[in-house]
Amino acid sequence: MNDFSVLIGGKAGEGLNKAGQILAHLMGRLGYRVYMYYDYPSLIRGGHNFSVIRGSEQKIAGHRAGMDIVLALNQDTVDFHRDKILPGGLLIYDAYYAKGEGMAIPLKQIIEQNKAPSITANSGIIGAFCKAVGIEWGILEEVLHRDIPPKVLEINLAVARGGFDAAQEHQKLHDLGRSALPFITGNEAIGLGLIQGGLTTWVAYPMTPSSSLLHFLAEMSDKVGLKVIHPENEIAVMNMALGFAAAGERVGVGTSGGGFCLMSEGLSLAGMSETPIVIMMGQRTGPSTGLPTYTGQTEYHFLRHAGQGEFSRFIVAPGDANEAFYWSTVALNLAWKFQIPAFILTDKTLSEGGYSFTIDEIRKVPVEDSPRWDGTLPYRRYAFTESGVSPLTEYGREKAVVKVNGYYHDPRGITTEDPGIVAPMQEKLLRKLQGLDQELVSYDTVNQSGSSGAVVALVCWGSNKGVCQEVAEHLGLRMVQPVVLWPFPVDSLRRALEGTSRVILVENNATGQLAAMMRQYGFAVHEQIHKYDGRPFTVEELENRVKGVLP
Amino acid sequence: MTERPLITDAPNTWCPGCGNFALEYAFRDVFQELQKEGISLEKFVLVTGIGCHAKIADYLDVNSFYAIHGRAIPVATGIKIARPDLHVICCVGDGDAYAEGLDHLIFGAKRNIDITVVVHNNRVYGLTTGQYTPTSPLGFKGRSTPAGTLEYPLNPLELMLTSGATYIGRGYTKNLKLLRPLLKDAILHKGFSFLDVLQICATYYDVHSMYDSLVYEVKEQPGESYEEVIKRLREWDYNNKAPIGLGTYYRKEAPTFNDRITVMKVSDREREEIIRRVLEEHL
Ligand SMILES: Cc1ncc(C[n+]2csc(CCOP(=O)(O)OP(=O)(O)O)c2C)c(N)n1
Ligand SMILES: [Mg+2]
Numbered sequence: 001m002n003d004f005s006v007l008i009g010g011k012a013g014e015g016l017n018k019a020g021q022i023l024a025h026l027m028g029r030l031g032y033r034v035y036m037y038y039d040y041p042s043l044i045r046g047g048h049n050f051s052v053i054r055g056s057e058q059k060i061a062g063h064r065a066g067m068d069i070v071l072a073l074n075q076d077t078v079d080f081h082r083d084k085i086l087p088g089g090l091l092i093y094d095a096y097y098a099k100g101e102g103m104a105i106p107l108k109q110i111i112e113q114n115k116a117p118s119i120t121a122n123s124g125i126i127g128a129f130c131k132a133v134g135i136e137w138g139i140l141e142e143v144l145h146r147d148i149p150p151k152v153l154e155i156n157l158a159v160a161r162g163g164f165d166a167a168q169e170h171q172k173l174h175d176l177g178r179s180a181l182p183f184i185t186g187n188e189a190i191g192l193g194l195i196q197g198g199l200t201t202w203v204a205y206p207m208t209p210s211s212s213l214l215h216f217l218a219e220m221s222d223k224v225g226l227k228v229i230h231p232e233n234e235i236a237v238m239n240m241a242l243g244f245a246a247a248g249e250r251v252g253v254g255t256s257g258g259g260f261c262l263m264s265e266g267l268s269l270a271g272m273s274e275t276p277i278v279i280m281m282g283q284r285t286g287p288s289t290g291l292p293t294y295t296g297q298t299e300y301h302f303l304r305h306a307g308q309g310e311f312s313r314f315i316v317a318p319g320d321a322n323e324a325f326y327w328s329t330v331a332l333n334l335a336w337k338f339q340i341p342a343f344i345l346t347d348k349t350l351s352e353g354g355y356s357f358t359i360d361e362i363r364k365v366p367v368e369d370s371p372r373w374d375g376t377l378p379y380r381r382y383a384f385t386e387s388g389v390s391p392l393t394e395y396g397r398e399k400a401v402v403k404v405n406g407y408y409h410d411p412r413g414i415t416t417e418d419p420g421i422v423a424p425m426q427e428k429l430l431r432k433l434q435g436l437d438q439e440l441v442s443y444d445t446v447n448q449s450g451s452s453g454a455v456v457a458l459v460c461w462g463s464n465k466g467v468c469q470e471v472a473e474h475l476g477l478r479m480v481q482p483v484v485l486w487p488f489p490v491d492s493l494r495r496a497l498e499g500t501s502r503v504i505l506v507e508n509n510a511t512g513q514l515a516a517m518m519r520q521y522g523f524a525v526h527e528q529i530h531k532y533d534g535r536p537f538t539v540e541e542l543e544n545r546v547k548g549v550l551p
Numbered sequence: 552m553t554e555r556p557l558i559t560d561a562p563n564t565w566c567p568g569c570g571n572f573a574l575e576y577a578f579r580d581v582f583q584e585l586q587k588e589g590i591s592l593e594k595f596v597l598v599t600g601i602g603c604h605a606k607i608a609d610y611l612d613v614n615s616f617y618a619i620h621g622r623a624i625p626v627a628t629g630i631k632i633a634r635p636d637l638h639v640i641c642c643v644g645d646g647d648a649y650a651e652g653l654d655h656l657i658f659g660a661k662r663n664i665d666i667t668v669v670v671h672n673n674r675v676y677g678l679t680t681g682q683y684t685p686t687s688p689l690g691f692k693g694r695s696t697p698a699g700t701l702e703y704p705l706n707p708l709e710l711m712l713t714s715g716a717t718y719i720g721r722g723y724t725k726n727l728k729l730l731r732p733l734l735k736d737a738i739l740h741k742g743f744s745f746l747d748v749l750q751i752c753a754t755y756y757d758v759h760s761m762y763d764s765l766v767y768e769v770k771e772q773p774g775e776s777y778e779e780v781i782k783r784l785r786e787w788d789y790n791n792k793a794p795i796g797l798g799t800y801y802r803k804e805a806p807t808f809n810d811r812i813t814v815m816k817v818s819d820r821e822r823e824e825i826i827r828r829v830l831e832e833h834l
Contacts, residue, residue, distance in 0.1 A: 028834065146834075182830040192826050198819070201633070223825050225817035227632065232658040236625040239618065243598070243629020246616055247637070251629075269619050359830060367819065395596050395614045395630060396637055403608070405617040414561045414609045415617065 002057050006069040009050035009077030019122040020051025024183045025143045027055035031176030036354030037063045042292040048076045061320040061466025065538040071125045072098045090170050092128050110162035120159040127163030133173040182357045186350035187213040189321035193328030198367040201227040201251040203241045205234050208292050209282040209351040210254035234259040238266030242275045246404050248394030252278035257299055264306040269406045271311030276335040283347040285534035294534025295348035297508040303343050312433035314342040315486035319465025321355035326362045333368040338432045349463035349536040380411040388431030437487045445484035446492040454478040460506040461514050467537045490521050502526050561609040568753035570724030575610055577730045596639045598627040600647035602678045604671035607642050621652025624659045627666045635809045645672040649685035660714035660743045662808040667737045667744040673752035681755035688790045704789040707747050717742035719801040723749045742807050769796035
């Protein structure tokens with residue numbers, strides 16, 4: 001099977017994310033399905049950045065440890081990644097800034113000859129890469145035309161050509177003869193899924209790994225009639241979003257753990273006041289500021305319990321870009337249908353990773369809304385109903401007095417401490433979860449792949465989907481991935497695990513949050529594999545770890 | 552047009568003599584007056600924080616969002632951006648707006664978002680039974696500061712001027728005749744309107760006789776320089792025994808936050824088309 005990995009590394013500020021995208025687009029042109037992992041420290045200049053771009057015949061959502069080609073713009077890249085080069089692989093490096101064994105390219109000279117800025121070294125080494133793997137100049141030219149802004153296109157083309165001419169062919173990257181798929185990040189998929197679901201407003205305060213979603217939606221705002229607001233802090237974000245929702249907007253917010261801490265009082269207000277809201281929560285590593293630009297899966301329990309009091313909520317953790325798109329649309333629908341907070345739980349790996357995206361494989365979801373007030377007076381914002389969901393109307397409707405309230409309230413929305421109303425109101429808040437649970441029966445809340453008959457199951461959630469799926473396929477295991485994490489999909493998970501005798505949990509945390517939840521619901525968990533150093537599993541690493549716990 | 556009483560049947564739990572009654576009835580009168588002038592009642596939205604002041608959300612029979620302590624202003628901002636046709640009024644406390652949610656007060660003014668913020672300033676935490684607030688005088692003996700506070704109060708009017716509020720005034724709950732036109736004026740002002748209303752707390756900080764002896768009505772001074780306005784705003788610093796001006800101190804026409812937002816409506820079909828186009832750009 002054709003499976004090809006290239007790593008490009010250099011100093012922060014050298015445009016390695018962009019370079020990774022160009023490499024991904026090149027592989028896409030040859031018909032590869034692509035995944036990109038981008039690794040960068042939390043700083044603007046200096047430090048070591050790298051992107052791993054992997055192309056495969058099949059759709060993938062994870063990277064490998066072994067590299068066919070390493071493109072080194074500096075010595076760190078050579079030193080840190082030399083050992084990853086596979087037999088028959090190649091190191092291509094900048095002849096001036098690095099030393100190594102492989103193909104030296106005189107990038108400094110090429111850049112000087114063209115009087116180009118040093119950032120064009122990327123284009124130069126990508127030119128050399130194309131020559132080394134037999135990608136025609138015309139393909140590179142076309143990709144650069146699309147990816148490089150017109151102002152600096154000529155100079156980049158010149159440096160790329162210099163690199164191309166300075167290199168020799170090393171191995172041929174087969175052209176799979178298929179057309180390219182769109183290549184987007186998890187956050188872009190979420191943004192597009194939300195737009196598909198009728199999002200009208202996005203409110204957020206910058207925090208990795210949610211910022212790129214804020215940026216993407218801000219860029220899109222003019223085109224799709226979206227209001228994008230960046231307020232003074234996350235407390236304002238959450239409360240402002242609730243104001244938007246009460247005024248009839250379909251609104252979402254985005255943040256990471258620290259920002260979500262500040263939102264949790266507002267979240268509880270959303271729960272009590274039954275104000276719909278979508279929250280994109282991108283996890284990173286560890287407590288407090290932890291590792292700001294690395295990955296983790298530590299907020300499942302936090303989201304499940306955040307906010308004082310007991311109220312209904314929805315949590316979904318997509319595993320790749322396709323799932324991110326689909327479930328973002330669904331999250332909006334469910335938030336409004338049930339007037340609850342709906343979480344899209346991601347992590348740095350998914351949010352900032354790049355994926356080949358196949359929109360035509362995604363089940364179409366029509367926009368769904370709350371039941372609407374029929375005009376019967378007086379309007380009762382919190383009318384008791386069988387489902388617990390009260391007909392909604394927004395401020396400004398003629399004759400309606402809309403009273404939204406964060407205290408316990410009577411059906412009109414007026415504060416009450418009457419035990420005869422408080423208890424049924426509490427039950428109303430929770431009854432909605434039963435309806436939601438019922439609703440979810442028609443969704444694939446738990447994914448299954450690998451060998452369906454296998455008695456050993458790898459169970460994971462979120463961005464570990466890709467690596468787990470591959471490892472399960474290699475080792476002949478079953479792969480089970482709950483996508484909906486709350487309400488906990490007990491029945492679907494039971495079906496997915498039917499006939500297994502050994503259950504291995506894979507999580508990017510130190511305690512096993514899905515494992516704990518499963519045990520709480522009576523599922524057996526036999527082994528737990530954890531990784532909590534901020535880095536996602538590579539396929540090889542996970543495979544070794546799984547082999548280590550297999551009998 | 553129907554005459555609605557505008558007062559709900561919710562049992563009122565303010566203490567006898569509480570200044571909030573004056574605010575409640577002033578609001579009712581102003582809503583009725585504005586209704587006669589052509590603004591229908593459903594166009595008003597009251598957003599409150601948490602505290603004694605906030606109960607007004609239950610008592611006035613108009614749209615409301617009874618939010619959480621300190622956060623009325625962001626909620627109101629969301630409502631106003633979404634629905635520029637609504638008159639969004641925040642009834643907030645001095646603990647609420649000057650302590651817990653001060654960031655939002657400053658940013659509301661900075662944005663010149665077209666909402667009205669009315670601070671029920673009793674200079675004490677009423678609902679939590681008598682602790683000092685950011686406008687309590689130095690040495691205030693509250694339940695958390697039995698030996699007296701160690702810090703000076705802040706002057707909210709001055710803060711609002713420097714933050715960008717475009718309407719600044721002060722009211723007093725024992726001067727209803729002035730309070731009504733002040734509220735109406737602030738509601739109708741296009742831009743961020745700020746009213747600090749000295750509100751008697753009959754239980755924890757009843758200083759009405761002091762206020763009665765110091766208040767006077769200020770005259771609006773159009774065309775005044777920033778320095779001159781500041782000077783007038785500093786006459787009483789919430790700590791000294793100086794004349795306390797009531798009325799409109801400052802008014803300015805300026806573009807509001809909403810004025811700078813233009814958003815077009817996009818149909819579901821168009822959205823899908825746009826998504827397709829974006830994906831083509833990502834090939
Ligand atoms: C986050 C939070 N902290 C504390 C409280 C408790 N609390 C309720 S009202 C209040 C202070 C009220 O003072 P003020 O805003 O001046 O309103 P007043 O009661 O005087 O009208 C406090 C501290 C709360 N409800 N929420
Ligand atoms: Mg107070």
